[in-house]
Amino acid sequence: MSTDETTEAAAVPSQQANGAEADPETDPQAESAAGSETEEASGSGAGDVPEGRDDPDSPDSPDSGSSPSAGDERPAEEDVELGAAMSQLSTAPSEERSQTVPGSLGGPRKPGTAGRVGWFLRELTGWLRWFWRQLTSMRVALMLLFLLSLGSIPGSLIPQTNVDAVKVDEFKQRHDVLAPLYEKLQLFDVYTSVWFSAIYILLFVSLIGCIVPRTWQFVGQLRAEPPRAPRRLDRMPVYTTWHTDAAPDEVLGAARTMLRGKRFRTHLRGDAVTSEKGYLREVGNLLFHIALIVLLLAFAAGQLWKSEGGKLVVQGDSFNNTLTQYDDFQSGTFFGSEDLDEFGFRLEDFTADYYEGAADAMTPKEYRADISYWTGGDGKEKKTAIRMNHPLEVGGSKVYLLAHGFAPVVSVKDGQGDIAYRGPVAFLPQDTNLTSSGVVKVTDYRDAQGNKDQLGFQGFFVPTFGGAESGSMFSQSPELDYPVLFLTAYHGDLGVNSGLPQSVYQLDTDNMKQFKAKDGGPLAKKILPGETMKLPNGAGSLKFEGIKQWANFQISHQVGNGWALGGALAAIAGLAGSLFIQRRRVWVRAMPGPDGRTVVEMAGLGRSESTRLPEELSDMAVSMQAEAPAVAEPSESAEGAGK
Amino acid sequence: MTILAVQNPELAEISNYLIYSAMAVYTLAFFAHITEWVFGSRSRVARTAAALTSKSGGGSASTSGSGDSAGNDTDAGAGAAPKVTVRAEGGTSVLERPKVIVRSATGRRDNVPDGPGAAGGDDQGDMYGRVAVSLTVLAFLLHATAVLTRSLAVERAPWGNMYEFSTAFSMVGVGAYLGFLIARKNVRWIGLPLVTTVLLDLGLAVTVLYTESTELVPALDSYWLWIHVSLAIICGALFYLGFVTTILYLFRDRYESKLLGGGSPSGFATSVLERLPSADSLDKFAYRINAAVFPFWTFTIVAGAIWAGDAWGRYWGWDPKEVWSFITWVAYACYLHARATAGWKGRKAAYLALIAFACFLFNYYGVNIFVNGKHSYAGV
């Protein structure tokens, strides 16, 4: 017979008699602190054993696990004890038992309208409560999380309007059967769709409904004492024992000092010390979930109040931050034009650096736009540079450099020899070597006879022409080594007066006629800087005067970025606390043994199992040796045998 | 036509040779591991069966035996002496380190001991196992030098395209494994699957994914490349170890269930699975890795968002890469939740972990290759 057993028998004579019930002293406390989550659980002996158990032999049925059932490998009574020791060790709801009670309360319905109304209200609140419980249960949170990730998938495979509207249009043209269907299902706008919003809103309602009770519960746990030591410490996951000559009181005193030194919360209850540590785990977990809400709100605010616009600026030109100056502009629902920050800038210079000797395409190293900018009314100019990854920040706005290209400077003379147009014309890059396409529109033009007409030039610009012998019209390098302009020309109605919006980069040739060359084919010319392209029959000419650069900027005004960042960092900190801190309890019991010596027992229990707990307990036992040195145990061969 | 856009093409060349050498050594390690497993199959231990079938009185008697078999991944070499020992000194026995008894609080098969490892206690097998580990160390050194020289050759972080990403990824995987070994964790059983996949990964890298060491596009030229991408690689490699462990857990768990139900698994299953740690240990190991990596993965995404805010003018724009990082994140959050929810532990949670890693993989290969987005600079 082992010493332990003697100890047990002496300490808890009635153990078999009431072992099947949870400790009556700890139960009421568990209830009050656990709040509504454990209401229904009070009937079952297991109280709130948070760790459910898989039955390896039969399929899992979470709904049926109302008590530790047959097939378990440990007697129920032990589970009860473990459960009581575990109570309030976490704020995670105990799932199965409390969540599956249906809402209908049934019950008698009194006659008359009052009875009917009373019954209806009772049923309604019953079902609402049931629905709320379902929504805030861990299982539904799990399902919603899973749905959230499933729901995000289509948005990554189908083009999205807010990411690339052009691709959406292409897709719609290619799929006339799928496209309407997708449109109905809002698959081109997944992340703002009704169904996707429904998932995350439900998830966040669930989250709030989960956090609030858990926070109360946690506050309750902080105020209450942890449950007293289980009768049989040797049934706890980590256990050790020894005999000593020190008196029980001394041992317990030493234990309290030692545990306090390790920053455990300790209480002396009867013949044992109860202690607990690691509350930061719960704090971290709550912080994490709250931070997610902050993050979502910041994200939503950012979407609702944002504005974003693009502007292409040619070297030497300037931009003022007013709505009319944008090339394109998008804003959130609550954005007003008065929200635009007051500033402007001028593009002084643009530099693109490339790595030398790259393969077939030169790899860019750095793009830099040198600008002068001014804010507010004072008009004082400051110089700075905008680069990739280094936007300009003015007030709540940021100016990003998105793209760059070339703008050939041309002058067009009409049939009368007057200058009809003069200035840089931005050509849009088509490849990484900046082969660019563009158009020149001349609206104010008279032909050789003096009749009013309009001109349109269309063509390509290449910064480095490969030479006629290369057989390629494409640019060989993004740098200005051999700039060439290829143009063809039309006259007729440009369509700019029709009132319909028109791209400045495209020519609508429906109502125009192409000029013919002498050989009868369409007129097309290659011109170098300084050269002139003559239109046939004295219709005028275009001179390629020089080349400027342009840069495309995105100006965005965002709100809530600070909150989003703060929320994200808080979430990470909370998560680290939640996952790396172990919440655990340690009990020390000291009692006189049958041989007059004191039996010391120590046990530890963690919320989840940890490899560190055994080491920690062992260290504690060692540090207790100073006050309660172990003595050789009498008549024993196999010490530590629990049974 | 390919001209290297590198400051130092010779170094890039050297890096390539080093990768090939590393692959050769990994191959040797692979065969050494195979030999270890083959020799190990000579010993027929069947400890699991013994433990699972000789249960008496509900299994709580198991608390006596050698201390910490349940929570044991801190001990290299299964069946090693318990950490906590009682030592007798002189005449009066002084309890220097009291014996601590550990048992599983979750109560499930807490008496199943870990398997003896690939060598199965066979001396010759063990010798080959050690050779395999030594070869892995050598290969790792070559591998790491290759990544370093690549970095020197291109004068930037060595993860600017998929080739570099893959080589760094498997390097971190092996590094983590060796790190666990140094920390005396019981992980040698992961050696064979790991070396196998490292070979596959490097094979893919040098054939399909190989890119000349081109320079970065300006958007990538930022110190966030160091933070964001290196974290992504580390997270991925560790998640991968968790993934392998989860798969082994599923096999081992089925094996134990079968034994418990009185079935007799096939000879091959018995021989191989018997030598793995117990399902409980594997499950815990996988959980710890995944849980520990999760905050870092969260940080990876946040860092990416900050970077995107600087580079593209918005911190979150539902770009495919962003979407899949988010999906991966939510999937791992699902897994962690499942672990906290009764009725979802064990196999169900394990399936979620597999799905989550599949999302990670798709984010890496799938999105780079099949989906076009702002992140499409992979060089494939």
Ligand code: HEM
């Ligand atoms: C926005 C979605 C959510 C995410 C991304 C999320 C993420 C996480 C993560 C990663 C953990 C692991 C931390 C740990 O194991 O200690 C966790 C724990 C937890 N979550 Fe959530 N969660 C979400 C929503 C919810 C909701 C809606 C609920 C309640 C219904 C909830 C309840 C819990 C609880 C109780 C724990 C702690 C489990 C424990 O103590 O072990 N979570 N959550």
